[in-house]
Amino acid sequence: MSATSHADGRFTLKTESIPSSASRGRTWFEALCGASSASATVPSVLAGDADLSAERVRFISVVPDPSNRFPRVRKGEVGVEEGWMIAKHGRDVIAENTEAKRPIVAIVDLPGQAFGRREEMMGIFLSCAAAADMYVAARMAGHPVVSLVVGPAFSGGFLAHGYQSHRILALDDPGVLIHAMGQKAAARITRHSLAEWQQLSEKILPMSYDIHACAKLGIVHQLIKVASATAPDASDLKRVRARLSAAIADAREEINRPRQNETKPLRHRQASFEVAQRLAEQWGGPAA
Template identity: 45%
Template sequence: MKNSFVELHARERALSLLDAKTAREIVGPLDNMISPHLEPQNIVPESDDGIVLMRGMINGNNVLVVSIEGKFQGGGIGEVSGAKIVAALEKVLEENKQGNTIYPIIVLDTGGVRLQEANYGLLSISEIQNVVIALKKYVPVIGLVPGRVGSFGGMSITASILSYLIATNKARIALNGPEVIEQEAGVREFDSSDKDLIWDTLGTKQRSKTGLVDEVVDDTVDSIKDAIVNEIKTKKDAHRTENVDFYLSLLNKLDLSKKLDIDSYNKLYQSVVATKHEVPAATAGNKEGTKSRGRLWFEKLTGIENATSSISTVLHAQKDGKEYIAIVPDSDNKFPRVREGEVGLQEGFAVASIVNKIVADDKDKTVKRPIVLVVDVPSQAYGYQEELIGIHVALGSSAAAYAKARQAGHPVIDFIPGDAVSGGFLAHGLQSNRMIALDDDSITIQAMSKASAARITQRTIAELEEATKHVPAMAYDVDNYEKLGALYKLVKGIGSWEATDENVVKIKQLINEAITSLDGDTTLHFRYQTPIAKASGRKATLAVRKLVDEEWSK
């Protein structure tokens, strides 16, 4: 194990990549930027919150290395750690805009959202994805997954968006960890004790065969540094989240009558020829669709009764100059893991296809069509074949499409009458710059179900519920979500199922107000600027952003 990169801690990893005496850490362990949310839950914090930001040079090129410490709380992203990444990457973006080329390199060793700061993790990760999309116009954003932890959860969605992904054979990349799939879908779906199955499905070796990893390197500092230097020189871009037609073609050819084995999938992957896919607008049907809060409000807002679509779970339509998009359940869905309205493979790619088309259609228009997301997503799909094919890329495709639309000037507005959970919310909701939610007890906003979150964080459900009392980001209800400051409006007095004509008029008015309030804003900064965010919800985020700003060009 000579000169292993994997065996190093995050800070040593960053230093090992940089030319001697060029490294300078931004917001380091002596700066007292510690997560305020861990100690109230009796969890020992770390002085850098598990994120190392290191400026420096690699072979004479200016870089920023973002190195995630996989050994601290599984490399999970919380408020402070997330804000460090976002603030530093936004600095890199500013520099590149001014013509000072700085290459961002992200060392992913992460389980995704830090479940102990759940909703902060989701917000932060969506903000990271947003800045990555913006950066890619200027420089490649280079990803490295060295392993032991690998890359999971929301940060795998981020990984799918990066320009170029380098990994060692000690890494695994997936959206849902095997334990969570087993918890949510049962041991027959994915046996989390079967280590061979896990590595054969999620390991770098398999991932590199099907376009989910771009380069496999040996676990030595030198070979990893060589790969990065080469990528800085060649600026390759995998365009991983732009293969929507390919994946929709692949899904059409999938035989869902039997369990997909790895060899068959690899052959299928090689044989698919991408054909143009377009998801036509929803039309009125004569059969009622599977009931959901999302479907109800989509139909009322667009005036389409019994809306049907060529992809039964993805509805979109234009009304009053706005494009409405909803992901809805279909109890007869041929994908069994998506029957409750989860966001699966088809949903992610179809939404991306719709949003990309809107952006293309409005390319030369000065006023861009507003996009309104009707959000009622109970989660992402938990399934074996979803992971084998790469559901993180599906979710990454729609998240990237929404981010690009917003950055191109489309108002992207959330209307949340239902659940907004985890990867589903990242793919369909969290790239919006104004969120309107109904104040209804039935709404869940979270990163993971209680059963799974308890299992992963090794607590009982009772302990978990106790923690939600002290840390609003851990809670599951919309009233606690409001305390984070991210909402544009929490609408009182309208229940999730109360889509009366009068209420629909009210919601449409609020959507219009939200669009007007944008006033040209294409960022996600609104979330930091609400009175609640400033007073408490994003206090730590704002402190981190201020310090990154001060230390950046010292």
């Protein structure tokens, strides 16, 4: 997938004529983690360890696998096997049970969850749950968890692989986006024309397909400028490594000194802040 920028800042995604096994997820995994150490049984989920600021970090990425026996994951979607496999690669780190809790970095480049009849039958919702469960379990066990979004991150795929992190970093690139649903499907479900949907998504902040909107909404903690999101050079890598290390340090800080409830709302999330406040006030019952 790649993104075409329009002069007005909009962009559309299209499939490029590159080999389908090449992907941003694989490129960044290999750049940060060295040669692929993909599991032999499930080649669509890469996992491996590499040093970052002198500590051993576990990297996990989901990548296209053109010959996968599940046709619906061949473009790099999170399918039934991928969800469970992500969980395994993370749980292996938790199971080491060493004093130094190793960080886990999720490299995110997902056209979404697999859209298939058989996937639904086999309980893809549970596979996604298993992956999300692992990331939260890792956090609760004291492992710093950081996501690096290098391409699209859609919907259930992102809830499984990417959302449950202490920090979500994203490349500042038009091909990087986070969204609940692709434009065509979203237009159909909401009974809009594609043009109407696009107009709305430019007007309403949480509906935007622009990664900057996610930064404004506090979903992405930091955007990282790179010279190339598809073929990173040495200085890109240096910058990304430094940001990942800093995010891991922030995560450790948060693990050691858990944040209390937010005392003031994020600018664009006042309603959810008010909800949490009101519920806390009313939880114990009416004042005597």
